[in-house]
Amino acid sequence: MKNKSNLNWSTILFLGGYHLLLAILLPVYLIYYTPSATLLVLSFVLLYTTGLSITAGYHRLFSHSTYKTNKFIEVIYLFFGSMATQGSALRWSHDHRIHHAHIDKDEDPYTVKRGFWHAHMFWLLKNQKPIKEKIISDLVRDPVLNFQHKHYDILMVITNAIGTLFIGWVTNDYFGALVFGWLLRQFLLHHFTWFINSLAHYWGHQNYSTEHSAVDNYIISLLTFGEGYHNYHHTFAYDYRNGIRWYHFDPTKWLIWTLSKFRLAKDLKKVNHARIAEQMIKEHKRALLEKLTETFSEKREDLEQKVSYFTENLIEKLSKLNTLVAQYKAYKKSRVKTDHIKELLNEIALLKKSLKSEWRAWKEFSKFIMTLEPLPA
Ligand SMILES: [Zn+2]
Ligand SMILES: [Zn+2]
Structure with missing residues (x-):
């Protein structure tokens, strides 16, 4: 049955x-x-x-x-x-x-x-x-x-x-x-x-x-x-x-x-920092744009543009950092002594510094958007 x-x-x-x-x-x-x-x-x-x-x-x-x-x-x-x-x-x-x-x-x-x-x-x-x-x-x-x-x-x-x-x-x-x-x-x-x-x-x-x-x-x-x-x-x-x-x-x-x-x-698999950060930024961008649609601010278009500018810039820099770090690792693995390694390290340090300050600015800007009150109808 x-x-x-x-x-x-x-x-x-x-x-x-x-x-x-x-x-x-x-x-x-x-x-x-x-x-x-x-x-x-x-x-x-x-x-x-x-x-x-x-x-x-x-x-x-x-x-x-x-x-x-x-x-x-x-x-x-x-x-x-x-x-x-x-x-x-x-x-x-x-x-x-x-x-x-x-x-x-x-x-x-x-x-x-x-x-x-x-x-x-x-x-x-x-x-x-x-x-x-x-x-x-x-x-x-x-x-x-x-x-x-x-x-x-x-x-x-x-x-x-x-x-x-x-x-x-x-x-x-x-x-x-x-x-x-x-x-x-x-x-x-x-x-x-x-x-x-x-x-x-x-x-x-x-x-x-x-x-x-x-x-x-x-x-x-x-x-x-x-x-x-x-x-x-x-x-x-x-x-x-x-x-x-x-x-x-x-x-x-x-x-x-x-x-x-x-x-x-x-063979422990690990996602690299840049990829994780990129995903977080994309997700956060979505949340910020959603918040902006709720606030009806008269500056909404400007702010939306700023959100896009910030995210694209950060993601571009992260992917550049990723490429440079991969290049550095490849040089190190091949054990070829070249001045290019020094240049690479300098470039990585500079990029990290600029990423840090932009990250801080992005966080400040995010905080500002998330605390926006909806305008009275
Ligand atoms: Zn699972
Ligand atoms: Zn589950």
Whole structure:
């Protein structure tokens, strides 16, 4: 008989069942016992290990190929990825690539346009569409990924049993391991990861693009292992970083960077500063012109021209700087000693200086426009 409602009852029962079990067993545990520090620390470590396997493994490696690694690290990602209970890496990457390609459209499996809860978890409760091999053609022939995909259900059970029993054995508290090491850890990990599809498309700033619903939000990055800079990520999905500044909380980026220092990761893809700045300027220009249409200032045309002049000038200078830096790097690599290198360095220094002062003027001018009051009708 055809399932008309299209509901995935095994997922509904699993998710509903463990949420209910947690709601019962957590208070029971806390009434009769006190969790030891070791139990809490180990459960937290497992939360982070499983979370990073999703973000550094499933997401930034398998879904987006933002860097390369070896089979050993891949197997670790798949082991803890199975424990994360979010499906196989093949299925996850397949759905995620569709999310990026068709963001905010009907094809997007977890589009926020169907509401916060659909994007957060309700999409999981429906039967999923079959995997289209061409979407993951680069992954589908990998024997390790195929093994995990084929045996995902049993691997999920075994890895979770290993994690829980290990914590129980170390702490000699198997009940605590069940409640904190599995149920609570699973609950937090699921909702934290689901926040990337819901909150990170809902609550924050669009610094790089308004062409999609993704937003940047520092608080979300604290809960999502660094995936809260989602506006940047949807604009530059091939960058191994999500938080591009040193002070951005992005433990996934730090993990990949550390792996590269131990030669366990290579070819880390990064968007250069000039390209990022250019995108920000273009986006900001759009916001300024939008603001000007709201203010009905009599000087509107002049101001619009000034916005265009500023942006074009900045973008031109940034692209020139990019070319000069590339030339300098090429000279340095070829190790040819020439006076031209000195000239190049001088030119780069001068250009940077002029860019800095223009950037400051642009910021002042932007502030002026953004504080303009609409004229009375
Ligand atoms: Zn997204
Ligand atoms: Zn992504």
